[in-house]
Amino acid sequence: MSFNKFPPKPKYDPNDGPVYLYGLHTVRAALDNPLRVKKELLATPNALSRLNEIGQIGKVKVRETTPKELDRLLGGDAVHQGAALEVEPVSRFGLNDVKQLRLVVVLDQLTDPHNVGAILRTACAFGADAVITTARHSPQETGVMAKAASGALDLVPMIEVTNLASAIETLKERGLIVLGFDSDAPAPLRPRTDDRPMAVVLGAEGKGLRQRTRELCDEMVRLDMPGPIKSLNVSNAAAIALFAATAGRQE
Template sequence: MTRKKTDPSGTPKDSHYARLRRAHREQTRPAKEPADDSVVHLYGLHTVREAILNPTRKRRRLLVTRNAMQRLDLNPAALKGLDVETVDPKAIDALVNADAVHQGVCLEAEALTPQPLSKLSDTSLLLILDQITDPHNVGAIMRSAVAFGAGALITTHRHSPTESGVLAKAASGALEHIHHITVRNLANAIEELKSIGFQTVGLDSEGPEPLETTFSGARIALVLGAEGKGLRQKTRTTVDALARLDVPGAIRSLNVSNATAIALYAAHRHLSSKV
């Protein structure tokens, strides 16, 4: 019979591989969001600050360490009506991912309600995501969209991430500053956008023309697909044009969030020239 090795205190030692398996489980464990999917735990200083300042965000309670409260630097009026609990960091650890960088602050709030396409506000720049499911990528895309003045982010009801602490942290507050519109049929939504004056441009590595020479008109909707798969065939045949990002280096492809930032910059420059 094989006996487990013990440390000097007599406690059995785990094998090296058991420790690695346990560490892997901790790293891949999903966020500990509440059972009620209408409630999210938002964490990180920028994320929480912008959520608290968003008048449309329904907030429930704020868990914060003393140090983080000082770093939030919020006017007391912004916290009016909010249940604020001063806690130890471990209390926040228990609510979020084991590896989440919460910076000592967590806001329990109701998720924002995605809007239908009929709620689209007057804007000249949109982003459309074709089945991009990674919340880190979608959050980073939101951040770039807000930075370049995009008026809305359009996704599908299915095959798109719902609001979560992970997505909000990657967006670094941008979630509170952009309209999120969801549609059931992406091709139909693209056709509707075309009918109200948007040039719909799909990014494709094999696009016939460089992106910057493809733009025309005063309203642009950029359409991006998931890494690896790219745009679905129906999306490719529905958009007005397919365009590529010319990359001169040895690596010819970019992470979708990086490609989006470059495309937004190019679209913003084009639209600015039309003013």
Template sequence: MRKSSKPPFGAKTARGKPAPAAKGGRPAARPAGDVAFRRPSAELTIIFGYHAVREVLRAKKRKALDLFATPAAAEKLQPEIAASDVTTHVVAPEVLDARLGSDAVHQGVLLEARPLPALDIADIAINSGLVLALDQITDPHNVGAILRTAAAFAVDAVIVTERHAPEFSGILAKTASGGLEHVPLVEVVNLARALDQLGEAGFLRVGLDSEGPASLEDTVLSRPAVLLLGAEGKGLRRLTREKCDILARLDMPGAVKSLNVSNACAVALTLARRALAESS
């Protein structure tokens, strides 16, 4: 049972006892032997990185279980910790290094949480203006960057396939920098079938294709619309292309004629938002 009075920054040890304060008012870091992490499972998501963890605590769209933070990170996250019911463990940076690997840029904070609630195509088909669909993009850095961009452009949802998609935790969540908590994510078994459903719901299906017959900048768009992005190198799959109402390209006047898919996404969303504003 938790005590009614919280220690500084809401910090508790793995055994639920208040963390002793160090000089300067910060809670003292616990050694590795006093920290118990949960075992990996389908019901456990690991989020690390300051912005990613902060947005989980702020958005409150998923159940936050245990927060492991260095004294400095715990102090920085104090407002979010105070406003949540997460149990906080103040630990040394080496504890997080041991859990995540020395190469992980954890910024002194790791959160164990439940996965986000599952959504269905029907959940986004109403009142959506612009949706992204990712056709087997598997690199977590790219998908994380796309989610961050989607959150910045107020995209209504991102659709991914259950297979050939990265896990929505760890490095992807870190790269998304909180975007996971602000853009509804829909996993589908069959993307072509999902595109059929969106078409029946009145969505304009626009495939981004380097060989598209028209420039996206010159394409007339209407709401609701779904913008489809394919994996680097492969692009959109044949069946996905066939489900599109429009295939459009990004015109690039420079010597390099291709972009990383996450950069292409940012350019495409800029053009799509402008076209949709002009058509409204």
């Protein structure tokens, strides 16, 4: 494949401008997602070769670049591995768009893109059918979130809702038990022994779940930790919660 050569792009601003996904796993997942609108692939010759080893590039325009140019475009902290893909943000789903809901992760106003991305990656690993976020007080898609998700942003449907309480009630109507996590909950988390569909609800670090969200949960549990550190990053807590939630699954 031949490269197209163009003038340098202006420095990327994740809060105002095009969306760039970067890193080989993230870019490959986006290239493989037929629902993703892909504008331009910026890649070094070595990165393009590695991407081609895994799958087809498709009809996306390819621009030759260098690691230095990608550092300038994305910032020195971006671990791009020689590849960045300019895209339209992934389409958000509605609850009715996902027909099967056996395992859902619900995020109550989590705003940190690193945490949301890491939770997406964990949700994908445990076979979650969707991740629900609020329309307000949740991060928009950025390269930071996509990199933390390591491709899961293109693999797990993200459902954005304006009214989280109504969404939780809908999940219950569809047969899911709703399990909320709070450090002051009366019962400790135990591995599930049943195979009932479940929604795992996590709140923002510091604030936790809002009162109305807690009221709608069928069960409230806490993570007991015997060590000297008594709290975990919410993305770490999500991994433990999903492991426990799926312990009784019959594959």
